[in-house]
Amino acid sequence: xxxxxxxxxxxxxxxxxxxxxxxxxxxxxxxxxxxxxxxxxxxxxxxxxxxxxxxxxxxxxxxxxxxxxxxxxxxxxxxxxxxxxxxxxxxxxxxxxxxxxxxxxxxxxxxxxxxxxxxxxxxxxxxxxxxxxxxxxxxxxxxxxxxxxxxxxxxxxxxxxxxxxxxxxxxxxxxxxxxxxxxxxxxxxxxxxxxxxxxxxxxxxxxxxxxxxxxxxxxxxxxxxxxxxxxxxxxxxxxxxxxxxxxxxxxxxxxxxxxxxxxxxxxxxxxxxxxxxxxxxxxxxxxxxxxxxxxxxxxxxxxxxxxxxxxxxxxxxxxxxxxxxxxxxxxxxxxxxxxxxxxxxxxxxxxxxxxxxxxxxxxxxxxxxxxxxxxxxx
Amino acid sequence: xxxxxxxxxxxxxxxxxxxxxxxxxxxxxxxxxxxxxxxxxxxxxxxxxxxxxxxxxxxxxxxxxxxxxxxxxxxxxxxxxxxxxxxxxxxxxxxxxxxxxxxxxxxxxxxxxxxxxxxxxxxxxxxxxxxxxxxxxxxxxxxxxxxxxxxxxxxxxxxxxxxxxxxxxxxxxxxxxxxxxxxxxxxxxxxxxxxxxxxxxxxxxxxxxxxx
Numbered sequence: 001x002x003x004x005x006x007x008x009x010x011x012x013x014x015x016x017x018x019x020x021x022x023x024x025x026x027x028x029x030x031x032x033x034x035x036x037x038x039x040x041x042x043x044x045x046x047x048x049x050x051x052x053x054x055x056x057x058x059x060x061x062x063x064x065x066x067x068x069x070x071x072x073x074x075x076x077x078x079x080x081x082x083x084x085x086x087x088x089x090x091x092x093x094x095x096x097x098x099x100x101x102x103x104x105x106x107x108x109x110x111x112x113x114x115x116x117x118x119x120x121x122x123x124x125x126x127x128x129x130x131x132x133x134x135x136x137x138x139x140x141x142x143x144x145x146x147x148x149x150x151x152x153x154x155x156x157x158x159x160x161x162x163x164x165x166x167x168x169x170x171x172x173x174x175x176x177x178x179x180x181x182x183x184x185x186x187x188x189x190x191x192x193x194x195x196x197x198x199x200x201x202x203x204x205x206x207x208x209x210x211x212x213x214x215x216x217x218x219x220x221x222x223x224x225x226x227x228x229x230x231x232x233x234x235x236x237x238x239x240x241x242x243x244x245x246x247x248x249x250x251x252x253x254x255x256x257x258x259x260x261x262x263x264x265x266x267x268x269x270x271x272x273x274x275x276x277x278x279x280x281x282x283x284x285x286x287x288x289x290x291x292x293x294x295x296x297x298x299x300x301x302x303x304x305x306x307x308x309x310x311x312x313x314x315x316x317x318x319x320x321x322x323x324x325x326x327x328x329x330x331x332x333x334x335x336x337x338x339x340x341x342x343x344x345x346x347x348x349x350x351x352x353x354x355x356x357x358x359x360x361x362x363x364x365x366x367x368x369x370x371x372x373x374x375x376x377x378x
Numbered sequence: 379x380x381x382x383x384x385x386x387x388x389x390x391x392x393x394x395x396x397x398x399x400x401x402x403x404x405x406x407x408x409x410x411x412x413x414x415x416x417x418x419x420x421x422x423x424x425x426x427x428x429x430x431x432x433x434x435x436x437x438x439x440x441x442x443x444x445x446x447x448x449x450x451x452x453x454x455x456x457x458x459x460x461x462x463x464x465x466x467x468x469x470x471x472x473x474x475x476x477x478x479x480x481x482x483x484x485x486x487x488x489x490x491x492x493x494x495x496x497x498x499x500x501x502x503x504x505x506x507x508x509x510x511x512x513x514x515x516x517x518x519x520x521x522x523x524x525x526x527x528x529x530x531x532x533x534x535x536x537x538x539x540x541x542x543x544x545x546x547x548x549x550x551x552x553x554x555x556x557x558x559x560x561x562x563x564x565x566x567x568x569x570x571x572x573x574x575x576x577x578x579x580x581x582x583x584x585x586x587x588x589x590x
Contacts, residue, residue, distance in 0.1 A: 095475070106526055108475050189478050193435045194442055197390070241434040275554065299554070322555040325525040326563045357525040 006167035010072040014169045015228060018268055020290045020311050020347035026340060026376030027349045028369055029171065029316060031075040032356030033082060034106055036061040039362055045098025048107060051080040051151050055159045059166050066168075068366040069373030073169030075295065075316065075351055076231045076272070079159040083107050084140060084148035089177065089233065090185035091115065093139045106358050114138050115186030117195065120206040128210035129217075135186070160225065171293075171316070171349075172270055173225035176218030177233040178254035179207035184236040192236075196246050204250065211254060215261045222267050229270040229293065230262050238275030240299075252283055263291045270295050270316060274354050282308045289313070297321065298353035306343050315343050318353040319368055324360035329367035336371035350376060383412065383447075387419025388426070390436060392443045395419070399447045409454040416447050420489035424574045434482070437573055441485035462491050463584050467509045468519035469497030471530035476523035479553055482573040483519065490577045503530070503537035510543050517580055520566070522553040531564035539565075548583045552576055 001009075016023050032039075036058045037047035047054050058078045062071050083094045086109065093110045095101045101108070115135065123131045136145060156173075163170055183206065184192040195203050222230045237251040259269040269292045271284075276299040284294065284305070289312040294305060298320025305315065319335055327335075336350060350372045356365055383402070386395040395416075402412050423440040426432040432440075466487055470480050477499050484494045495513060497505055506518060518538065520531045531551050538544045550568040551561060552575065561569035568579045 105473060106524065108524075110475070111477055190438055190481070193438045196435065197392075197439050239433075243433050243435050246435055320555075321525050322528075322557055322560060326528055326559055359526055359529070 003165060003167035007164050007169060010167065010169040011228075014073055014171060014349065017347065017349045018171070018228065018293050018314050018316075020314050022346055026344055026372065027072040027169075028070060028372030028376065029073055029075050029349050029351040030062050030065065030071050030168075030356075031352050031354070032061065032360065032365065033058075033078060034358035035356040035360045035365065036078075038358055039064065039365070043098070043103050044105065044107075044358070045103035048081065048083050048097050048099075051155070052159075054078055054081060055162055059162050059168070062163075062168055063166060065365060065369050068369040069371075071168065071369060072349075073171060074163060075270075075355070076172045076175060077160060077163055077170045077227070079156045079173065080151050081148060084145060087140045087145075088136075089175065089181075091135070091139060091182050092185045092188075109185070111188050113188045113191045115183065117199070117202075119186070120199075120202050123206040124209045128213040131210075139186075156225070160227075170227045172229040172231040173227040174218060174222035175231035175233060175272075176214060176258065178237065178251065178258060179210050179214060180237045180250050180254065181233060181235065182210070182214070183207065189236055193242075196250060200249070207250065207254065211257070215258055218258075219261055219265045219267070222262070223265060229268045231272045231295075232258055232262075232269045233272045233274075234277075235274040238273065238277055239279040240276035244279070247280060252280065256286065259287055259292055263288055268293060272354075273297070273300065276300050278304055281305050284309045284313055287313070293349075295351070296353060298323070302339070303342055311347055314347040314349060316349040316351050319351070320353050321355070321357045321360070324352060324356050324364045324368070327361075327364060329363050332364045332367040333371040333374070336368060337375050340375040344376070381415045381418060383415040384419035384422065387416060387440065387443055387447065388422035390423075390439050390443065392439070392446065395443050395447050399450060403450060403454070409451045413448060413451050413455065416444055416451075417489055417491065420444055420486070424486060424490075424577060427572070427574050434573070437482050437486070441482060441489075444485065444489050463580075464517065465493045465495060465513050465515035466517040466519055466580060467495045467497065467506060467513065467515045468521065469501035469506065470499040470521040470523075471527050471534055472500055472502045473530050474522045474524050474527045475499045476521070476553075479523060479573065480521040483521065483552060483576045486573050486577050487519075487580060490581070492580060503534040506534050507537050507541045507543065510538065510547060511541070516547055517583055518547055518549045519576060520549065520551045520564075522551070523555070525555055527553065528560055528563060531560075531566065535565045550576060550579050 013023050014027050017027050039061045040057045042057045055078055065071055083096050087094050090109050095108045097103055097105050262269045272295045274297045278301040293314045293316050295316040296318045298318045302318055383398045484496050487494050535549055549566045551566045552570045556569045556571045
């Protein structure tokens with residue numbers, strides 16, 4: 001079978017699983033941004049600096065893992081440099097390996113207050129994009145940012161094609177998040193959480209001012225990319241971190257609006273939720289059936305998800321990163337077996353939770369793929 | 379709970395709590411008694427977190443209120459540090475710069491009466507060793523959010539052992555990805571993935587009861 005035929009077959013399987021339809025076997029999906037260079041013997045500094053090498057290492061890692069049982073595709077496709085992308089997602093400075101950190105270390109978001117309380121007013125007055133133009137120079141060198149944008153505008157299509165040329169499907173190629181995450185990243189978690197208690201109306205006004213532009217930008221980008229899903233991130237907005245009155249006001253209504261906007265545009269929201277969201281899983285049943293995907297990181301109770309949301313929404317996940325780092329191949333195999341038994345066979349796409357970390361053991365990732373073949377065939 | 383100050387803190391009423399402290403100081407109340415009320419409020423916050431009524435955001439707000447209410451007491455209390463329950467050396471291990479979880483734990487441990495030597499983030503193993511030697515602390519807390527912290531935790535505990543300090547020191551590890559498997563991998567004595575667990579473990583160890 002040609003790689004193009006393989007790609008079509010895999011995308012068909014992925015699409016069916018995302019819509020909770022019967023599949024010939026459960027899709028096995030890759031996600032392991034920092035794992036890829038480690039697995040392929042590339043330095044982390046090189047991976048961070050060279051956008052094409054970064055994509056090539058990711059595809060090569062998928063090719064290698066594919067030999068252990070078959071990979072259907074990738075969760076969120078890497079199409080260029082990771083650290084500028086994270087900077088725009090977190091609105092925070094990053095420590096970059098090879099520049100600010102030792103070449104083999106992991107990039108890290110700097111937890112510091114860059115956005116000020118006065119910036120809430122600036123967002124309300126200027127709008128989101130205008131505010132960002134003034135804000136970005138505080139967190140990234142604008143020459144570097146310009147190169148990043150130029151690369152994205154001119155090379156993303158070619159980079160996405162690389163996955164397809166190797167027969168791999170792509171679930172998401174664009175990402176967004178509700179205003180909570182951007183403001184929290186810019187303010188720092190501690191400052192932002194205190195703002196929610198001390199000046200809630202102001203924070204909400206800034207969120208509401210920024211939100212339409214955020215939605216419009218993400219929908220437009222996703223339509224251009226052509227992948228079926230859109231990665232809707234959540235990390236600091238997790239249920240385990242926020243009091244219910246805050247979550248109900250500052251988090252959930254924005255996910256609902258974002259999800260509807262994506263669905264209306266023919267896209268599938270993929271809730272990439274780190275941390276524990278178990279408390280509020282029942283709310284997912286409020287969303288249109290079989291139009292969204294939950295992508296938790298191993299901390300959310302997926303069996304509770306199955307119980308509460310049933311076949312209304314597919315699950316993409318959730319082999320825990322810690323298990324991939326310090327567990328054994330047998331433990332990984334058992335985790336996948338139980339996941340298939342309890343969540344599958346429909347509405348499940350097997351994937352590392354969040355993503356396979358830099359120190360995931362190769363034998364554990366290989367066991368993950370092999371277990372997908374062993375237990376996912378039904 | 380009948381103490382108004384403790385109630386205000388436990389209900390996260392910042393303005394009311396700060397006002398009450400001011401009023402009590404002006405009325406000549408013993409600062410130690412005021413501190414005890416603040417600690418009582420924080421104890422209830424911890425219990426509400428354990429019972430699922432409160433969440434991390436509430437702990438952060440409570441920690442902020444505790445800082446605001448106890449700040450005017452520091453200069454009026456002879457020892458200034460609290461710390462009657464013993465010393466704890468705590469930091470985020472080498473290679474990891476996450477401070478939020480650590481800071482919450484530091485705040486809760488201080489509110490619970492421990493003297494916490496906060497070493498910050500990205501702390502090399504030797505720094506933990508040196509600080510334990512200098513202070514004679516019997517409890518060490520290692521924090522980390524990333525899976526790369528696992529190896530740093532293991533190295534830190536090995537460094538404590540190499541320095542001959544391990545028999546006299548209990549080590550707890552904490553952070554989102556911690557599990558019993560990670561505890562065994564690192565060679566720690568206890569683990570937790572929520573902030574209140576650190577207080578519970580420290581309290582048990584302070585009573586001489588090991589927590590596995």
